[in-house]
Amino acid sequence: xxxxxxxxxxxxxxxxxxxxxxxxxxxxxxxxxxxxxxxxxxxxxxxxxxxxxxxxxxxxxxxxxxxxxxxxxxxxxxxxxxxxxxxxxxxxxxxxxxxxxxxxxxxxxxxxxxxxxxxxxxxxxxxxxxxxxxxxxxxxxxxxxxxxxxxxxxxxxxx
Amino acid sequence: xxxxxxxxxxxxxxxxxxxxxxxxxxxxxxxxxxxxxxxxxxxxxxxxxxxxxxxxxxxxxxxxxxxxxxxxxxxxxxxxxxxxxxxxxxxxxxxxxxxxxxxxxxxxxxxxxxxxxxxxxxxxxxxxxxxxxxxxxxxxxxxxxxxxxxxxxxxxxxxxxxxxxxxxxxxxxxxxxxxxxxxxxxxxxxxxxxxxxxxxxxxxxxxxxxxxxxxxxxxxxxxxxxxxxxxxxxxxxxxxxxxxxxxxxxxxxxxxxxxxxxxxxxxxxxxxxxxxxxxxxxxxxxxxxxxxxxxxxxxxxxxxxxxxxxxxxxxxxxxxxxxxxxxxxxxxxxxxxxxxxxxxxxxxxxxxxxxxxxxxxxxxxxxxxxxxxxxxxxxxxxxxxxxxxxxxxxxxxxxxxxxxxxxxxxxxxxxxxxxxxxxxxx
Numbered sequence: 001x002x003x004x005x006x007x008x009x010x011x012x013x014x015x016x017x018x019x020x021x022x023x024x025x026x027x028x029x030x031x032x033x034x035x036x037x038x039x040x041x042x043x044x045x046x047x048x049x050x051x052x053x054x055x056x057x058x059x060x061x062x063x064x065x066x067x068x069x070x071x072x073x074x075x076x077x078x079x080x081x082x083x084x085x086x087x088x089x090x091x092x093x094x095x096x097x098x099x100x101x102x103x104x105x106x107x108x109x110x111x112x113x114x115x116x117x118x119x120x121x122x123x124x125x126x127x128x129x130x131x132x133x134x135x136x137x138x139x140x141x142x143x144x145x146x147x148x149x150x151x152x153x154x155x156x157x158x159x
Numbered sequence: 160x161x162x163x164x165x166x167x168x169x170x171x172x173x174x175x176x177x178x179x180x181x182x183x184x185x186x187x188x189x190x191x192x193x194x195x196x197x198x199x200x201x202x203x204x205x206x207x208x209x210x211x212x213x214x215x216x217x218x219x220x221x222x223x224x225x226x227x228x229x230x231x232x233x234x235x236x237x238x239x240x241x242x243x244x245x246x247x248x249x250x251x252x253x254x255x256x257x258x259x260x261x262x263x264x265x266x267x268x269x270x271x272x273x274x275x276x277x278x279x280x281x282x283x284x285x286x287x288x289x290x291x292x293x294x295x296x297x298x299x300x301x302x303x304x305x306x307x308x309x310x311x312x313x314x315x316x317x318x319x320x321x322x323x324x325x326x327x328x329x330x331x332x333x334x335x336x337x338x339x340x341x342x343x344x345x346x347x348x349x350x351x352x353x354x355x356x357x358x359x360x361x362x363x364x365x366x367x368x369x370x371x372x373x374x375x376x377x378x379x380x381x382x383x384x385x386x387x388x389x390x391x392x393x394x395x396x397x398x399x400x401x402x403x404x405x406x407x408x409x410x411x412x413x414x415x416x417x418x419x420x421x422x423x424x425x426x427x428x429x430x431x432x433x434x435x436x437x438x439x440x441x442x443x444x445x446x447x448x449x450x451x452x453x454x455x456x457x458x459x460x461x462x463x464x465x466x467x468x469x470x471x472x473x474x475x476x477x478x479x480x481x482x483x484x485x486x487x488x489x490x491x492x493x494x495x496x497x498x499x500x501x502x503x504x505x506x507x508x509x510x511x512x513x514x515x516x517x518x519x520x521x522x523x524x525x526x527x528x529x530x531x532x533x534x535x536x537x538x539x540x541x542x543x544x545x546x547x548x549x550x551x552x553x554x555x556x557x558x559x560x561x562x563x564x565x566x567x568x569x570x571x572x573x574x575x576x577x578x579x580x581x582x583x584x585x
Contacts, residue, residue: 046396046437055391055398055435061335064304066262086440088515090554091475097270097584098362102355103309103329103341106301107268110260117256124257 029151030079030158031134032144033122038063038129042145045083045157051129052084054096054105059127067109068121068130076115076131083158131158265308267300271585272359276366280576291316292580295326295358305333313358325418326358326382337390344418347383348402348431349447350482351469361582364478364507364549366559369524370541371484371501377537378501378526379465379484380409380449382416383429398435404428408451409463413534423460427451433469441474453488453534460491461534475509475518488534499528499535507549518549520561539567547578556583 032048034040038059043051050056057065070077072089085092096108112118115136122130123141134151137143149156274292298310311327331341348354353372356363371378385406392399407417408427433445449465467484483502489495507520526541547561559580566573 044437049440050398050437056336057333058335064333068260086474090515090551093554094362098355100268100299101270101297101357101359101362103299103307103327103331106299106307106309107262107266112260117253120253120256121260125261 027159028075029134029156030076030131031137031151032146032158033118033130033132033137033141034144035066035122035124035126035128036140036142037126038142040144042148045147048146049084052080052109054099057105063127066125066128068112068118068128069109070115070118070131071111071113076118076133079158080131262301262304265300265302267298270297270299271295272297272361272583273585274360274580274582277579278576280574282574282576285574285576292360292582293358294321297359302330307331307333311358335390337393338388339390340386340388342386343384344416345383345387345404347380347429347449348387348389348404349379349429349449349465350467350484351443351445351471351480352482353379353381354402359582359584360580361555361557361584364518364520365505365522365545365547366561366578366580366582367545369482369503369505369522370526370543371482371503371524375414377413377535378486378499379467380416380427380451381414382418383408383427384416384418385426392432394434396437398437400433400435402429402431402447404430409453411455413453413455413537423452423454425452439472441472442470443473444468444470452491455534459533462489462491463487463534475507475515476511478505478507478509478518478520480505486528486535488532490533497529497532497534499526499532499538501526516551518551519547520549521546540569542566552581555585556581 032043040059047056051065052067052069054067059065069080077089081087081089081092085095087095096105099105100108110121112121112130115132118130118132119136119138119141122128122132123138129144132141134143143150146156146158151158272293272295275289276292277287277289279287294314296312299307300309301307307330309327309329309331310325313324313326314321315324325344327344327346329341329343329345331339333339346353346357350372352369356368358374360366368374370376372381374381383404383406385404387402387404387406389402390400392401405426405428407421408425409415409422410417411422427450429447429449431445431447433443435443446468447466449463449467451463453461453463455461464487465484466487467482469482470479471481472479481502481504484500486499486501488497488499501524503522503524505520505522507518509515509518522543522545524541524543524545526538528535528538528540532538543563543565545561545563547559549557549559551557559578559582561578563576563578564573565576
């Protein structure tokens with residue numbers, strides 16, 4: 001094998017690795033995780049949207065919804081913006097400024113900077129709800145079914 | 160990070176295998192080795208920092224452990240492909256992070272809005288030039304889990320000074336999603352625009368509001384002082400909601416609300432019902448009724464009933480806003496009735512290229528009022544078209560330019576005008 005052939009082979013292998021890894025990463029399901037005491041087990045996609053749009057602000061009379069969303073660039077945020085909000089990042093920011101400006105909500109979603117942080121907060125803050133990479137959800141966390149499906153099941157929409 | 164490390168690792172292994180140890184290490188291989196070493200050093204450093212942080216919080220963590228999920232809950236699921244289950248130590252919440260994320264009361268947030276405008280018109284008597292738009296401050300502060308305050312003040316440039324106005328001041332108690340009650344000064348929830356867009360020009364697509372909901376105008380009462388109950392109505396996918404308010408209504412100056420007290424002994428009321436069907440995300444349709452007794456001058460009383468309907472689609476590909484209102488006035492003394500109508504239709508579309516920065520729009524608006532209506536003395540018949548474009552300079556600032564062709568009054572000539580605005584929030 002000549003040096004040129006070796007270099008080509010390396011490049012090819014690297015390209016395959018990158019494509020494979022990218023494919024794995026983009027196909028990972030995003031789990032909807034809630035605080036363990038939250039009185040819900042299943043939400044329809046429309047209900048998830050209603051919660052994240054701030055149109056539903058209470059799980060029950062005494063348990064307000066606390067929205068947690070990943071900071072820009074995270075894939076979880078991209079999935080939420082694309083599938084739930086159907087907005088760009090700029091539109092998302094404008095949406096929440098307008099929501100507070102209309103006095104419809106006192107505060108915007110809290111920003112979390114990692115799945116670890118999302119795991120911590122969702123387990124510690126009553127009423128919290130977060131989107132977490134399904135592979136990084138901590139054991140014992142309460143994952144909500146979306147349209148009756150859990151991450152990894154066929155037809156799960158949040159990926 | 161891990162996929163990147165894996166890719167580099169695989170790349171290094173494959174390259175080594177192909178090199179079969181007989182060729183001298185190339186510069187790229189040296190670079191890969193150096194990168195791997197660097198990554199390992201950084202990972203070790205992060206681990207050390209995490210361990211140190213956890214040790215620091217260790218004595219406080221015991222009381223804040225996440226409650227165990229109820230046994231037998233069907234939704235509990237340990238994701239089967241969890242690659243690296245976190246160890247016991249990792250499951251303890253970091254108190255600092257949790258404490259910072261928890262809501263604190265009161266928690267005041269202030270946001271400002273401003274705009275700078277330029278206008279030029281061929282209307283007789285008009286002067287072209289720059290003017291400073293309203294400078295607006297918003298205050299939002301949750302006072303407890305269920306009580307929140309919202310305030311809005313504006314500073315408007317006047318020839319001799321700035322006029323300060325309290326535009327909204329609302330304290331609200333949320334019982335649940337179905338019942339929230341508030342007291343204060345609102346933008347009257349008649350139709351769509353008046354309750355959706357307030358004094359920050361940055362939030363609305365266009366430079367100005369439609370004439371029928373113009374600040375300082377009289378077609379609808381823009382402000383309302385009193386109490387308001389609002390919430391969702393259990394309706395499944397229909398997404399129904401309501402607003403019901405009771406307040407002072409208009410003062411003797413019809414464009415003003417009765418901030419300092421009602422002008423007569425009759426309260427105004429407003430009721431709105433709207434639907435946001437979950438099947439068509441972005442769609443909202445609804446209707447409102449507003450009733451009041453007007454006393455523009457002592458001894459002059461009119462019953463006022465405003466009915467309105469709106470249909471909007473708030474996604475930006477396209478954005479569609481439309482609203483209609485009929486205003487009925489009845490002279491209590493003579494029994495004579497007058498009906499006036501107003502509507503607008505606005506269409507906009509945010510182009511998907513250049514990072515969604517461009518958004519052209521068009522609005523048609525119309526107002527008709529009988530000449531004999533003694534209440535709407537300051538309202539003129541209007542037919543107008545507005546064509547413009549909005550360019551979002553950043554996420555928080557926009558530049559808008561628009562052309563307006565308007566005919567004010569019956570048989571009057573059309574006037575043409577160009578407007579430019581830079582609007583922002585900070």
